[in-house]
Amino acid sequence: MSDAKPSTVTLTIDGREVTVPRGTTLLKAAEALGTRVPHYCYHDGLSSPAMCRLCLVEVEGAPKPMPSCVTAAQDGQVVLTDEGRAREMREGVLEFYLVNHPLDCPICDQSGECKLQDYVHAEGRAHGRSREPKRVFGRDDFGGDVLFYGDRCVMCTRCVRFMNEVERDPRLTVVERGNRSVIDTFFDEGLDGTKWSGNIVDICPVGALVSKDFLFKQRAWDLDHTPSVCTGCSQGCNIALHTRDNLVQRVKPRTNLDVNAFWMCDHGRHDYEWMNQGERLEAPLAGRGSERIALGWQEALTRLAARLDEADGTSVRAVASPRSSNEDLAALRAMVDALGGGTIEFRLPMAADEDVLEGMPTLARRRELAPNHRGAELLGMKRVGDDSGAGGLDEAGAHEGILIVLGDALADQDTDFGAAADLFVMLGTHDAVAAANADFLLPISMHAEQEGTFTNRDGRIQRFWPGLQPPGAARPAWLILRALASHRGEATLPGTAAEAFAAVAEESGAFGDLDYPTVGTRGAVVPERAALAGD
Amino acid sequence: MAVQVKVVRRPEPGSTSYLRAALKGMALTFKHLVNPTSVTLKYPEEQPELSPRWRGTHRMEVHADGRPKCVACGLCPTVCPANCIRLVGGEDDQGNRYPIVYEIDEFRCIFCGMCQEVCPVEAIHVGRHFENGEYTRERFVYDLDRLMEQDHPTTLLWDPSDPRSE
Numbered sequence: 001m002s003d004a005k006p007s008t009v010t011l012t013i014d015g016r017e018v019t020v021p022r023g024t025t026l027l028k029a030a031e032a033l034g035t036r037v038p039h040y041c042y043h044d045g046l047s048s049p050a051m052c053r054l055c056l057v058e059v060e061g062a063p064k065p066m067p068s069c070v071t072a073a074q075d076g077q078v079v080l081t082d083e084g085r086a087r088e089m090r091e092g093v094l095e096f097y098l099v100n101h102p103l104d105c106p107i108c109d110q111s112g113e114c115k116l117q118d119y120v121h122a123e124g125r126a127h128g129r130s131r132e133p134k135r136v137f138g139r140d141d142f143g144g145d146v147l148f149y150g151d152r153c154v155m156c157t158r159c160v161r162f163m164n165e166v167e168r169d170p171r172l173t174v175v176e177r178g179n180r181s182v183i184d185t186f187f188d189e190g191l192d193g194t195k196w197s198g199n200i201v202d203i204c205p206v207g208a209l210v211s212k213d214f215l216f217k218q219r220a221w222d223l224d225h226t227p228s229v230c231t232g233c234s235q236g237c238n239i240a241l242h243t244r245d246n247l248v249q250r251v252k253p254r255t256n257l258d259v260n261a262f263w264m265c266d267h268g269r270h271d272y273e274w275m276n277q278g279e280r281l282e283a284p285l286a287g288r289g290s291e292r293i294a295l296g297w298q299e300a301l302t303r304l305a306a307r308l309d310e311a312d313g314t315s316v317r318a319v320a321s322p323r324s325s326n327e328d329l330a331a332l333r334a335m336v337d338a339l340g341g342g343t344i345e346f347r348l349p350m351a352a353d354e355d356v357l358e359g360m361p362t363l364a365r366r367r368e369l370a371p372n373h374r375g376a377e378l379l380g381m382k383r384v385g386d387d388s389g390a391g392g393l394d395e396a397g398a399h400e401g402i403l404i405v406l407g408d409a410l411a412d413q414d415t416d417f418g419a420a421a422d423l424f425v426m427l428g429t430h431d432a433v434a435a436a437n438a439d440f441l442l443p444i445s446m447h448a449e450q451e452g453t454f455t456n457r458d459g460r461i462q463r464f465w466p467g468l469q470p471p472g473a474a475r476p477a478w479l480i481l482r483a484l485a486s487h488r489g490e491a492t493l494p495g496t497a498a499e500a501f502a503a504v505a506e507e508s509g510a511f512g513d514l515d516y517p518t519v520g521t522r523g524a525v526v527p528e529r530a531a532l533a534g535d
Numbered sequence: 536m537a538v539q540v541k542v543v544r545r546p547e548p549g550s551t552s553y554l555r556a557a558l559k560g561m562a563l564t565f566k567h568l569v570n571p572t573s574v575t576l577k578y579p580e581e582q583p584e585l586s587p588r589w590r591g592t593h594r595m596e597v598h599a600d601g602r603p604k605c606v607a608c609g610l611c612p613t614v615c616p617a618n619c620i621r622l623v624g625g626e627d628d629q630g631n632r633y634p635i636v637y638e639i640d641e642f643r644c645i646f647c648g649m650c651q652e653v654c655p656v657e658a659i660h661v662g663r664h665f666e667n668g669e670y671t672r673e674r675f676v677y678d679l680d681r682l683m684e685q686d687h688p689t690t691l692l693w694d695p696s697d698p699r700s701e
């Protein structure tokens with residue numbers, strides 16, 4: 001009989017009717033209407049304890065206010081979220097939150113992205129009425145990258161629940177009761193050794209948990225946010241680069257329920273300094289050893305095209321990098337094919353184990369420590385070298401003919417590399433010992449400076465956007481390689497990364513019929529058939 | 536409307552005397568010589584009286600132990616309409632937030648006083664002061680030490696006995 005119940009319910013929220021699936025909470029139903037009910041303890045990725053008492057709403061007929069994060073919507077309910085009692089209750093709750101809050105926004109790192117600041121500014125009282133002295137905890141080092149400022153805490157317990165439910169490594173708990181209650185660690189063990197605890201800094205709605213790495217570094221409102229993809233491993237977590245002064249200041253996870261939900265690992269979170277590395281190549285360089293001179297792009301590409309025509313017919317070999325974008329790798333593939341075809345190799349460092357997030361088994365720090373090895377495989381490139389990402393280039397280094405290196409820093413190679421090559425072209429971000437024999441050393445931009453896509457281990461193509469300015473005359477590798485191809489009169493020159501991606505469909509179909517709008521901000525999986533054809 | 540041209544004839548040389556105008560000017564000069572209701576000051580012996588709303592070059596307040604009062608909150612560079620304040624925050628040896636770099640380019644500054652108004656800890660102030668001459672342009676970028684050394688009075692817009700205007 002209960003099966004006969006309709007699967008949706010219709011209710012009225014703030015005078016507007018909405019139909020939602022049965023079992024939806026009032027908070028989510030309001031969200032469907034675009035009404036954000038303030039809340040601290042509720043988080044989409046965690047359980048709802050209904051303890052912050054901020055999402056209380058008035059339900060007609062109910063004897064007392066209901067917490068909207070746990071109350072299921074029912075047919076014919078009339079809910080008020082923003083008028084009369086609901087608003088009064090929130091004002092009262094917010095005043096209680098400020099009884100012991102130090103109001104140290106000027107020195108708090110959360111300032112500018114703090115929910116307490118936002119809610120009190122929007123709906124709180126202008127002045128507190130409490131005249132009692134505030135309790136003082138000071139600050140506590142929780143281990144790992146996390147600092148705890150107990151005075152700022154609103155006891156939402158999101159951090160405790162994250163460690164219990166998602167990381168499944170209960171390191172945090174609430175000690176004491178009433179207004180003395182505070183978050184603490186067990187036996188000073190702290191968060192040392194945890195691999196995902198950086199997430200509790202993100203989900204803390206106030207400045208109680210802050211990152212040591214970001215401590216006092218920048219103000220939240222000064223940072224530009226650029227959607228990107230983590231380059232730490234082949235999982236391809238969606239991230240946002242927070243940049244200022246043309247430097248990446250920190251990295252935060254970006255919500256994508258299909259890949260990383262709301263989380264990212266601590267490795268990826270702290271692996272951003274390499275994007276700010278100086279001493280970059282800034283101009284195209286031509287000539288070996290003491291003959292090396294800096295050129296403009298026009299001159300460099302003209303000379304290189306002439307040398308390629310000269311060397312036409314000799315065998316081609318290329319070394320790529322699984323840290324390059326699909327567009328870059330595909331442009332290299334097209335270039336090698338146009339020169340008569342040849343082997344393209346890449347090297348891939350591998351970790352010993354995966355670090356799986358217990359509460360979300362589909363999310364892990366994967367063994368493959370590069371973001372795009374799958375894309376390279378789809379384009380028919382072969383992995384060489386060992387698990388430390390070294391070796392395997394003996395043949396390439398001794399190759400006689402045309403040798404192209406894209407993205408690989410050749411850190412483990414010596415000055416003999418490429419000495420025998422007729423023409424050695426290296427596209428890289430930095431000069432290297434092994435680049436001594438390069439006839440052309442061309443500066444490329446790295447992933448934080450260009451638009452492009454990566455293919456993660458599941459064949460999911462995900463876009464990233466440029467957050468930094470490339471140094472000097474550095475350009476995306478796909479633009480350089482495609483410009484070279486058009487210089488030799490073989491192809492039209494794509495003007496944007498989207499066109500460079502579209503060119504792949506024409507050439508090899510390695511990524512099926514996907515295009516940039518389809519991939520969007522959340523990514524799209526390469527169609528099965530195309531993936532098989534690529535293999 | 537059609538353009539109209541009016542031709543003004545230049546007086547012939549010798550036909551006009553400028554003596555009358557010259558005498559008129561001299562008369563005014565001599566009038567001021569004997570009747571000095573003037574606005575001229577004998578600067579620098581005499582100093583002008585500055586308006587209560589005068590806003591001059593900045594100074595940074597310091598704690599009793601010599602540390603700057605600034606907590607590097609970043610509000611003054613944010614509010615500054617001329618973008619003349621450069622601030623890099625950091626952590627000092629006691630774990631406090633403090634400015635590692637704090638520079639004001641007094642050439643770019645438009646002396647609006649908003650930095651003082653926005654400061655939550657009453658650290659940065661505009662001064663009641665105008666003698667800022669220097670021999671090089673670089674000297675007009677005041678760094679933190681220079682701002683702390685400034686000993687001219689702060690503007691009357693700020694009352695130290697009632698720092699938050701309550």
